[in-house]
Amino acid sequence: MKQAFTTKIGEIILEEVPEPVIGEEEALIAVKSVGICNSDIAPYQGKLLDIIPLPFVMGHEFGGIIKEINSKNREFKVGDKVAVYPEINCGQCYYCKNDMALLCPDQILFGSPKKSGGLSEFIAVPVENLVKLGPSFKIEYAGLIEPASVANHTIGKYKSINAVIVGVGGIGSIMCQILKYNNCKVVAVDIDDKALSNANNLGVDLTVNIGDKNIYKIIEGCFGSEKVDVVVLAHLNQFNLDFALETVRKGGTIIEMATPEASYVLDFKKLFLKAIKLKGSICYSNKEFVQTAELIEKGAIKTDKILKKMFPLEEVAKAFEYKVNNFAVKVLITN
Numbered sequence: 146m147k148q149a150f151t152t153k154i155g156e157i158i159l160e161e162v163p164e165p166v167i168g169e170e171e172a173l174i175a176v177k178s179v180g181i182c183n184s185d186i187a188p189y190q191g192k193l194l195d196i197i198p199l200p201f202v203m204g205h206e207f208g209g210i211i212k213e214i215n216s217k218n219r220e221f222k223v224g225d226k227v228a229v230y231p232e233i234n235c236g237q238c239y240y241c242k243n244d245m246a247l248l249c250p251d252q253i254l255f256g257s258p259k260k261s262g263g264l265s266e267f268i269a270v271p272v273e274n275l276v277k278l279g280p281s282f283k284i285e286y287a288g289l290i291e292p293a294s295v296a297n298h299t300i301g302k303y304k305s306i307n308a309v310i311v312g313v314g315g316i317g318s319i320m321c322q323i324l325k326y327n328n329c330k331v332v333a334v335d336i337d338d339k340a341l342s343n344a345n346n347l348g349v350d351l352t353v354n355i356g357d358k359n360i361y362k363i364i365e366g367c368f369g370s371e372k373v374d375v376v377v378l379a380h381l382n383q384f385n386l387d388f389a390l391e392t393v394r395k396g397g398t399i400i401e402m403a404t405p406e407a408s409y410v411l412d413f414k415k416l417f418l419k420a421i422k423l424k425g426s427i428c429y430s431n432k433e434f435v436q437t438a439e440l441i442e443k444g445a446i447k448t449d450k451i452l453k454k455m456f457p458l459e460e461v462a463k464a465f466e467y468k469v470n471n472f473a474v475k476v477l478i479t480n
Contacts, residue, residue, distance in 0.1 A: 149264035149461040149478075152200045154191040157462050165269040172221065173213040174229065174270050179263045179478040180206030180288035181468045183314075184404055185256070189465055192406060198258055205231040205256030207263025208278070208287025209480070216272040226278040228290045229263065229270050230434045231255040247298075247428040263288075264461060266480060276435055279442055285455065286441065286448045288477045293446050294437040296320040298429035299402045300377060301436070303327060307373050309334055309364065309392055311355070312380030312403065313344040315475040318451045320377060321347045326445045330371075332364055334388075335380075347450055355388065364392060373397060383409050395419045402426040451475050 146164045151157045167173050185203045187193040208228035214221055221227070234241050234249040241249050255270075256262025278287065296319035300308070304327040310317050313333045317340075324331045325348050332351045333344035341352040351367040353360055364373065372394030378385055381403040389399045390412055399421060416423060429437070440446045453474035456464035461478055468476045 146266040147458060148202055148261075148266070149204075149458065150200060151185075151189060151203055154199065155189065157189065157203075157465055159459065159461065162265075164267050167213060167215050167269045170216050170218070170272050171214075171269050172211050172216065172227075172272055172275060174209040174227065174268050175212045175480070176204075176207055176263050176265055176268055177209040177284045177480050178207060178286060178288035179204040180292060181464060181476045181478065182206055182292065183472070186465070186468055186472070187404065187406075190469065193404070201256075201258045202261035202264055203256050204262030204264035204478075205254055206288045206291035207231075207255070207268075208276075208284065208290065209263075209268075210284065211275075212267065214272070218272050221272060221275055221277065226280070226282055226284050226287070228276045228278060228287045228434075228438055229255065229268075230274045230276055230431050231262075231291060232428065232431075233260070233271065233274065244430075247430055264458070264478060266458065276438055278438060282438075282442055283448075285477065285479050286452070289446075289448055289452065289475065290434065290438050290441060292316050292475070293319045293441060294429040294434045295402070297323055297437045297440065298433050299400055299426040300324055300375070301327075301433065303329060303375060305329060306375055307368050307371055308332070308375045308377065309373050309389075310377050310379060311335075311385050311389065312378065313340045313352075314379065314472065315451055316402075317377075317379035318344060318347060318475075319446055320379065321349050322446050322450065323440070325349065326440075330368065332367055332373075334360070343450070355385070360388075361391065375400065378403055381405055381409070382407075386411065390415045390419075390421065393419070393421055396421070398422040398424060400424045400426050452477060455479050 233253040234246040235251040376389040
């Protein structure tokens, strides 16, 4: 079978490898959809190599069709459409036993240096990591469920609030949709006017370029006498962090969910005087992954609003270069 292997910085090659042999309580998945994440692009470009070292087979956002299964679980059968929950947790640690498995210190992630990911024609997956999709689900969109789950974990619980999303690339665009579905008022902020144009199509209440010198007055005009309850940093740099501290109301919440690529200075005086709650957000639970698949199936998250390009597996190198040059858009690999 064909498998895409990221060998070194800027190089991803297709190689022929044996098809996996499944063990007990595993299924062989014919991979049909893989999303390229910004955390895939980072090591590909030589960033974050201290925590995501090369070489490895990428692809933690994926799904497909069951080709073979060895399980006592009768929920799944050959031919089923499935998405893959990519986190394999120990089940025994403090976090796993206290409903925080997403923070398991022994977690193994598909598409990481510890375990090959979905950029293959076939992959063996534990049955407990499968999420069944409905017969009408377009399987080429299965790779969108994982990033949408990151968005859902970050803001899915908020309803009828005022929110500002800083960075409206793939995940930021999904957060805008979920917030609007939850009856929130949403301002989308970005430095890229193309990203803002796309956000306008998501039904947000306002888009504004973060470089606009009147940005604070513009946002204040949108919310009027109301205030900004939550600011989400979907893209992190020093300017964006300072902007969030200035924008959020007293007693409001800042959620940082972008992968930091540097160290930043936090104005603790402002954090203290405004009684701001600062939260980090990473990954998602299995329950949230299932919920997100359902949101996509019922149209609450519109795939055509976030997906920009599809490439076949044979053109994986071209797909990565396209993603590098169009960082904010969502790209899928399909078989």
